[in-house]
Amino acid sequence: MSTPTPTPAQPLSNRSDRSNLTIGPYAVRPPVVLAPMAGITNAPFRTLCREFSGGKGLFVSEMITTRALVERNEKTMQLIRFDASETPRSIQLYGVDPATVGKAVRMIAEEDLADHIDLNFGCPVPKVTRKGGGSALPYKRNLLRSLLREAVSGAGDLPVTMKMRKGIDDDHLTYLDAGRIAVEEGVSAIALHGRTAAQHYGGTADWDAVARLKEHVPEIPVLGNGDIWSADDALRMVRETGCDGVVVGRGCLGRPWLFADLIAAFEGRDDFRRPTLRVVADVMVRHATLLGEWIGDESRGVIDFRKHVAWYLKGFAVGSEMRKRLAITSSLQELRSGLDELDLDQPWPAGADGPRGRTSGNNRVALPDGWLKDPYECAGVGEDAELDTSGG
Numbered sequence: 001m002s003t004p005t006p007t008p009a010q011p012l013s014n015r016s017d018r019s020n021l022t023i024g025p026y027a028v029r030p031p032v033v034l035a036p037m038a039g040i041t042n043a044p045f046r047t048l049c050r051e052f053s054g055g056k057g058l059f060v061s062e063m064i065t066t067r068a069l070v071e072r073n074e075k076t077m078q079l080i081r082f083d084a085s086e087t088p089r090s091i092q093l094y095g096v097d098p099a100t101v102g103k104a105v106r107m108i109a110e111e112d113l114a115d116h117i118d119l120n121f122g123c124p125v126p127k128v129t130r131k132g133g134g135s136a137l138p139y140k141r142n143l144l145r146s147l148l149r150e151a152v153s154g155a156g157d158l159p160v161t162m163k164m165r166k167g168i169d170d171d172h173l174t175y176l177d178a179g180r181i182a183v184e185e186g187v188s189a190i191a192l193h194g195r196t197a198a199q200h201y202g203g204t205a206d207w208d209a210v211a212r213l214k215e216h217v218p219e220i221p222v223l224g225n226g227d228i229w230s231a232d233d234a235l236r237m238v239r240e241t242g243c244d245g246v247v248v249g250r251g252c253l254g255r256p257w258l259f260a261d262l263i264a265a266f267e268g269r270d271d272f273r274r275p276t277l278r279v280v281a282d283v284m285v286r287h288a289t290l291l292g293e294w295i296g297d298e299s300r301g302v303i304d305f306r307k308h309v310a311w312y313l314k315g316f317a318v319g320s321e322m323r324k325r326l327a328i329t330s331s332l333q334e335l336r337s338g339l340d341e342l343d344l345d346q347p348w349p350a351g352a353d354g355p356r357g358r359t360s361g362n363n364r365v366a367l368p369d370g371w372l373k374d375p376y377e378c379a380g381v382g383e384d385a386e387l388d389t390s391g392g
Contacts, residue, residue: 021221021245023058023116023189024159026088030266031245032057032234032259033191033223034252035163036092036118039307043083044290048283049252050086052273053259058090063120066095066104067386080113088115092163094123095147096133100386102150109156117155119148121164121178124197126366131386132378135165135197136367138178143378148185159188163225163247166209168365169198172372175209179217189221191247197365201250211241223247229353231258231265231272250355254311256283274348277316281339284312288335299330315352318342 021031034041034049039062046059061079068076082089091114095101101119108114121144123134130136138144152160162182167173175192182190192213194205205226214222221244224237234246252258257273264271275283287308292301309327318326322338329335 021189021223023161023221024157026058026116026159028058028245030056030263031223031238032262032266033245033247034059034259035191035225035247035249036060036062036120037249037253038062040253042079042291042294043081043086044287044294045256046086047083047290048256048287049259052257053263055085056263057259058088058116059086060090060092060116060118063092063094063123064104065386066093066097066100069093069104070100070107082114090114090116090118092118092120093151094120094128094133095386096131096137096143097386098143098146098150101147102154105151105154105158105160109154109158115158117151117158117160118191119151119160119162121162122191122193124165124200124363124365129197130366130368132368132371136168136365136371138164138174139168139172139371139375140378141174141177141181142376144178145181145185148182148187152186160186161189161191162187163191163193165193166196166206168367168372169196175213176216179213179222183217183219187220189223189244190217191223191225193247194224194226198363200363207237207241210237210243214242214244221245225249229355231261234262235265254308254314255353256287276344276348277342277346278344280312280316281342281344284308284339285332285336288332292332298332302330302332302335305335315349316342316346317349 021028032053034046034057041060041062050059064076064079069080080091091108093101093104095104105117108117120134121138125134128134132140164175164178166175179190190213192210194207194209195201195203207224207226210222210224223245224241224243225247228234228237228246228248229251234248237243237246248258248262257275261272288302288305291304292298295301295304306327306329310323313323322342326335326338329338
């Protein structure tokens with residue numbers, strides 16, 4: 001199902017059940033989830049999104065690799081630090097070896113490192129799929145089952161969810177089989193990105209696939225992901241697919257206030273944010289400030305913020321030279337001074353919503369040798385296939 005040009009969405013009349021998403025013991029109301037994104041959904045960005053949402057919704061960490069967690073990698077241990085106000089604390093794990101995944105999940109449960117565990121079966125990047133991980137893994141049905149069994153068993157009372165894609169490509173779709181396996185192994189909810197690994201982020205998301213998965217696994221919540229650029233998109237996805245909630249990724253890049261819009265939409269309000277450039281500039285400086293405080297170094301925080309500049313400024317009348325200048329700042333004062341030179345009274349520009357971030361598609365998926373020969377056999381996948389760093 002293609003996503004048409006946005007039109008004002010109608011309230012979810014007679015669909016109050018759609019606001020009652022429950023993941024384990026946690027009610028997610030309204031049913032809005034921040035997607036894990038490498039290098040993006042760290043504690044500072046989650047803080048911004050939560051502030052705009054009024055604390056409502058669910059906000060998941062960027063990808064944590066199970067090997068790095070078990071080995072207590074320094075960077076990984078920083079990435080799993082949650083602000084005291086974050087509840088529930090949600091970690092997304094990536095792993096290929098069931099034994100290593102089991103160790104990581106038990107570590108989280110026993111050391112009270114998080115309240116909810118999400119498993120990554122959606123990442124399409126080559127360094128992940130060529131190891132048999134991310135969106136490549138569900139093709140191996142028995143491996144998927146073993147990994148889910150270890151995770152759910154090791155988690156104890158913590159709910160385990162999974163995020164996945166439709167499959168490797170159109171000839172190797174896995175999402176319906178994976179959904180059934182997830183139900184049988186005790187997974188609490190499934191999020192489906194309506195693209196294959198080969199599509200990466202190109203083309204349009206297949207919302208029909210979300211609807212088919214919901215029909216296929218009515219026992220547990222199904223969340224839809226893909227091409228949600230506005231609150232209207234989110235309402236339309238729920239209405240058209242029957243899914244239980246939405247997962248928003250690239251739609252909030254440079255738009256953390258989208259979560260205010262999402263909450264308003266699901267609560268039947270239409271007081272959506274259309275900030276002036278002045279307001280956007282203030283959010284940019286706060287974002288960079290939070291990054292510096294989190295990292296413990298203002299300059300490194302501003303440098304990390306650079307990748308967000310183009311997303312925040314999309315659609316506004318800002319010259320290319322100024323955009324370049326803002327994208328190489330290394331102090332808060334330099335960032336603030338540059339922003340203050342802009343016409344900050346600019347209203348929210350028409351066409352500012354829409355695709356941001358990566359949009360490439362029709363890629364050849366990097367896979368381990370012989371991966372597609374047998375969807376059940378998984379010899380050769382072990383601890384050596386595990387990545388040793390977190391964050392993508």
